[in-house]
Amino acid sequence: MEPILVVDRVVKRFGGVTAINGVSLSLKAGHIYGLIGPNGSGKTTLFNCITRVERIDEGQIRFKGRRLDGLKPHRVFHEGIGRTFQVIRVFPELTALENLLVVTTNDYAAARARAQELLAFVKLERLAGEFAGNLSYGQQKLVEFVRVLMTDPELILLDETAAGVNRTLLNDLLDAVRTLRDRGKTILLVEHDMKMVMGLCETVFVLDHGEKLAEGSPGIIQTDERVIEAYFGR
Amino acid sequence: MLGQVIISGLLAGALYSMVALGLGLIFGVMRVLNVSHGPLLMLGAYTTFWLFQWLGLNPYVSLVVSMPLLFLVGLGLQRLFVRRVVDAPELSTLLLTFGISIALVNLAQLAFTADLRSVEFLTGSFVMGPFAFSKSRVIACAFAIVITLGAFVFLKTTRLGKAIRAVSQSREVAQVCGIDVGRIHMLAFGIGSALAAAGGTLVAVMVAIQPEMGQIYTFKSFLVIVLGGAGNYPGALLGGLLLGLIEQMSSLFLTTQINEAVAYVLLVLVLLVRPTGLLKGRAS
Amino acid sequence: MRRLFLPLLALALLILALYPIKGTGYGVRFMLQLFMWIALAQSWNLISGLTGYVSFGHIAFFGMGAYTAGILIAKLGWPWLLASLAGGLGAVVLALVIGFPCLRLKGPYFAIAMLGLNEVLRVAVSYFERLTGGGSGLSLPALYASVPIYYAMGLTAAAVTALAYVIVTSRFGLRLMTIREDEVAAEAMGIDTFRYKLYAFLLSAVAPGIVGGLAARDQSYIEPISVFPLIMTITMIVMVLFGGKGTIWGPVLGAVLLFTLQEMIWARFIYLHQLLFGAIIITVVLLMPRGILGVLQQKYNLPRTI
Numbered sequence: 001m002e003p004i005l006v007v008d009r010v011v012k013r014f015g016g017v018t019a020i021n022g023v024s025l026s027l028k029a030g031h032i033y034g035l036i037g038p039n040g041s042g043k044t045t046l047f048n049c050i051t052r053v054e055r056i057d058e059g060q061i062r063f064k065g066r067r068l069d070g071l072k073p074h075r076v077f078h079e080g081i082g083r084t085f086q087v088i089r090v091f092p093e094l095t096a097l098e099n100l101l102v103v104t105t106n107d108y109a110a111a112r113a114r115a116q117e118l119l120a121f122v123k124l125e126r127l128a129g130e131f132a133g134n135l136s137y138g139q140q141k142l143v144e145f146v147r148v149l150m151t152d153p154e155l156i157l158l159d160e161t162a163a164g165v166n167r168t169l170l171n172d173l174l175d176a177v178r179t180l181r182d183r184g185k186t187i188l189l190v191e192h193d194m195k196m197v198m199g200l201c202e203t204v205f206v207l208d209h210g211e212k213l214a215e216g217s218p219g220i221i222q223t224d225e226r227v228i229e230a231y232f233g234r
Numbered sequence: 235m236l237g238q239v240i241i242s243g244l245l246a247g248a249l250y251s252m253v254a255l256g257l258g259l260i261f262g263v264m265r266v267l268n269v270s271h272g273p274l275l276m277l278g279a280y281t282t283f284w285l286f287q288w289l290g291l292n293p294y295v296s297l298v299v300s301m302p303l304l305f306l307v308g309l310g311l312q313r314l315f316v317r318r319v320v321d322a323p324e325l326s327t328l329l330l331t332f333g334i335s336i337a338l339v340n341l342a343q344l345a346f347t348a349d350l351r352s353v354e355f356l357t358g359s360f361v362m363g364p365f366a367f368s369k370s371r372v373i374a375c376a377f378a379i380v381i382t383l384g385a386f387v388f389l390k391t392t393r394l395g396k397a398i399r400a401v402s403q404s405r406e407v408a409q410v411c412g413i414d415v416g417r418i419h420m421l422a423f424g425i426g427s428a429l430a431a432a433g434g435t436l437v438a439v440m441v442a443i444q445p446e447m448g449q450i451y452t453f454k455s456f457l458v459i460v461l462g463g464a465g466n467y468p469g470a471l472l473g474g475l476l477l478g479l480i481e482q483m484s485s486l487f488l489t490t491q492i493n494e495a496v497a498y499v500l501l502v503l504v505l506l507v508r509p510t511g512l513l514k515g516r517a518s
Numbered sequence: 519m520r521r522l523f524l525p526l527l528a529l530a531l532l533i534l535a536l537y538p539i540k541g542t543g544y545g546v547r548f549m550l551q552l553f554m555w556i557a558l559a560q561s562w563n564l565i566s567g568l569t570g571y572v573s574f575g576h577i578a579f580f581g582m583g584a585y586t587a588g589i590l591i592a593k594l595g596w597p598w599l600l601a602s603l604a605g606g607l608g609a610v611v612l613a614l615v616i617g618f619p620c621l622r623l624k625g626p627y628f629a630i631a632m633l634g635l636n637e638v639l640r641v642a643v644s645y646f647e648r649l650t651g652g653g654s655g656l657s658l659p660a661l662y663a664s665v666p667i668y669y670a671m672g673l674t675a676a677a678v679t680a681l682a683y684v685i686v687t688s689r690f691g692l693r694l695m696t697i698r699e700d701e702v703a704a705e706a707m708g709i710d711t712f713r714y715k716l717y718a719f720l721l722s723a724v725a726p727g728i729v730g731g732l733a734a735r736d737q738s739y740i741e742p743i744s745v746f747p748l749i750m751t752i753t754m755i756v757m758v759l760f761g762g763k764g765t766i767w768g769p770v771l772g773a774v775l776l777f778t779l780q781e782m783i784w785a786r787f788i789y790l791h792q793l794l795f796g797a798i799i800i801t802v803v804l805l806m807p808r809g810i811l812g813v814l815q816q817k818y819n820l821p822r823t824i
Binding site for chain 3: 315326334335336339495499502506
């Protein structure tokens with residue numbers, strides 16, 4: 001089966017620093033993938049490259065066979081890729097509901113209904129009219145999470161979405177991710193919570209200093225010496 | 235003819251480089267676009283004028299007054315106003331420095347009136363072979379070079395200079411290294427203002443002094459920064475020289491009226507084609 | 519409280535509509551200019567208040583409208599109402615020409631580019647001297663039409679305010695605001711920020727163009743310095759900042775308060791007046807960045823349609 005996302009020997013430099021050095025990944029549809037690595041290993045940069053917030057210097061990124069690396073950022077969304085951000089990026093002066101409504105969709109009435117549905121899903125329906133900037137950190141994270149789901153993207157990139165969310169809702173979130181996978185969506189998540197990653201992901205990629213260190217099932221990764229070294233020092 | 239134009243361009247360019255370095259420092263360190271940079275230059279020019287008027291002080295000597303004076307003014311502005319919006323959205327910093335620039339220009343209007351002033355000090359030209367250059371331009375260039383070099387030596391060798399460069403690259407990392415970022419911000423604004431003042435002093439001998447004289451320099455400094463790359467200090471040097479050259483060259487082909495617009499059109503063109511600067515700059 | 523609003527508004531509009539019958543010549547002229555400032559401030563709000571992209575050269579559209587209408591009236595004998603509408607069109611064309619390249623620039627770079635715009639236009643006006651009269655200005659055949667112009671200005675001001683209302687309550691407006699809040703996130707949500715900025719920019723140029731034409735007719739004379747002055751840009755900005763950027767009635771409030779003050783106290787002392795405006799900008803940015811209505815909105819959780 002054709003992989004849905006192919007990152008092909010991508011290189012990204014910032015001035016003199018090479019943030020991503022020839023990383024290759026391949027994601028198949030309908031699976032949950034994890035992307036881990038010590039701080040500064042390039043995880044968020046890789047997300048930024050996929051969603052064209054940053055331009056890559058070498059290599060290619062292909063989604064469903066089509067190249068992403070020539071597109072404008074907002075077109076990536078229309079191709080069917082949604083993402084959350086590591087630093088929360090809700091729109092603070094818009095209400096929670098409006099945060100979902102601005103996402104480009106066609107039918108206003110349908111969008112409104114879906115937005116309310118999604119807010120109810122994460123138990124935030126009574127805060128629909130509240131300015132997003134006034135919500136708690138965890139609540140904002142949830143709004144950002146469901147905002148991604150508004151248009152039913154095929155590939156979902158989650159950047160540390162679980163951080164700061166309380167335990168009960170976290171379980172709901174994990175269930176949501178699994179349900180998405182069951183519906184054929186592909187999820188790639190960056191997380192620091194190892195238990196969560198190992199329990200949720202089918203395949204895990206490990207980045208270190210901008211290079212792919214290892215790739216495999218959680219069980220294998222956990223016992224890989226290079227991974228342990230990368231995290232706990234040489 | 236070409237030689238004359240090129241050298242004229244470089245002479246003017248050195249001055250632009252120095253003034254633009256001031257703006258560039260403020261932008262590099264604090265990510266603030268100081269719209270009041272031009273008015274600061276204007277104040278430097280008036281300082282020189284009044285010292286010349288009252289004390290008969292040699293305008294070039296007045297550098298030792300105008301630079302420290304405006305350094306302090308810059309410190310004050312930063313401490314009182316700019317400091318509070320460093321982390322605010324860009325709209326706020328732009329509007330704030332815009333407000334400061336209006337205030338400074340109109341304070342000058344009230345205090346000095348809009349009458350054109352001039353410092354009649356140096357006339358005539360140096361003649362070197364087939365070329366002739368006005369004395370004031372040559373001397374201004376010489377001082378500009380010295381001051382700019384001094385600034386670079388400061389940045390490269392002294393502890394404070396290195397601290398400034400560190401903060402320009404990454405505020406967080408600098409903080410972690412124990413650098414008092416707040417003090418560096420004040421210092422950068424002060425030095426930037428002093429450089430503007432130097433520009434004003436040197437220019438005072440050459441052009442008519444009036445409260446609105448600074449605006450064109452704000453703009454040209456922006457242009458130099460964009461040409462040389464935001465945050466790239468040596469780039470500001472090259473950008474200034476480039477601007478000087480382009481201006482002189484275009485005056486060969488265009489009428490004076492259109493020549494005024496060259497700087498503006500050039501800016502828009504560069505911004506469109508390569509907003510990070512012609513040289514390696516840092517994205518803002 | 520909300521129930522009272524519409525009737526009160528209707529009453530106010532009625533009073534304004536009937537005013538010229540009883541009002542003095544001075545009064546009509548005062549209100550006429552006030553309407554002009556409301557239209558200008560509200561337009562600036564549409565681009566800078568909603569998207570956060572500071573337009574420092576917005577007065578260029580006023581000047582463009584003035585010259586377009588002026589030339590049509592003086593050289594081709596067009597009726598002034600039609601000429602003013604053409605002025606609005608001219609301003610939109612200018613906005614397209616400038617906006618297309620410049621709106622691709624990120625915030626601060628866009629602001630710089632707009633700063634220079636005024637100057638380029640002033641130079642252009644001098645260059646095309648035969649058409650525009652260059653530095654000596656353009657004269658229109660004399661016509662006393664304060665009352666009709668009063669209504670024209672008033673309608674324009676009302677139209678722009680209504681437009682602001684429509685935008686702020688629509689998804690289009692929400693998306694404009696996301697550009698202000700977080701442009702990167704907006705793009706990630708599929709919003710083509712360039713296109714939205716461009717639409718807002720074009721919409722914000724219409725009213726300045728129209729009132730520019732009306733003002734030209736009113737003064738019967740245009741010269742570059744009078745239609746491209748920095749002080750008008752400053753005034754527009756101060757009015758919106760003071761009243762509350764991003765709100766609907768903020769620009770109106772700012773225009774009413776500051777224009778009244780300007781006419782009554784400061785017009786005589788021009789530099790002091792400008793100095794005060796500079797001080798107001800500084801104060802508002804530091805202490806009250808959301809303006810009067812913005813502060814009230816936050817404090818009392820008022821709806822966005824304030």
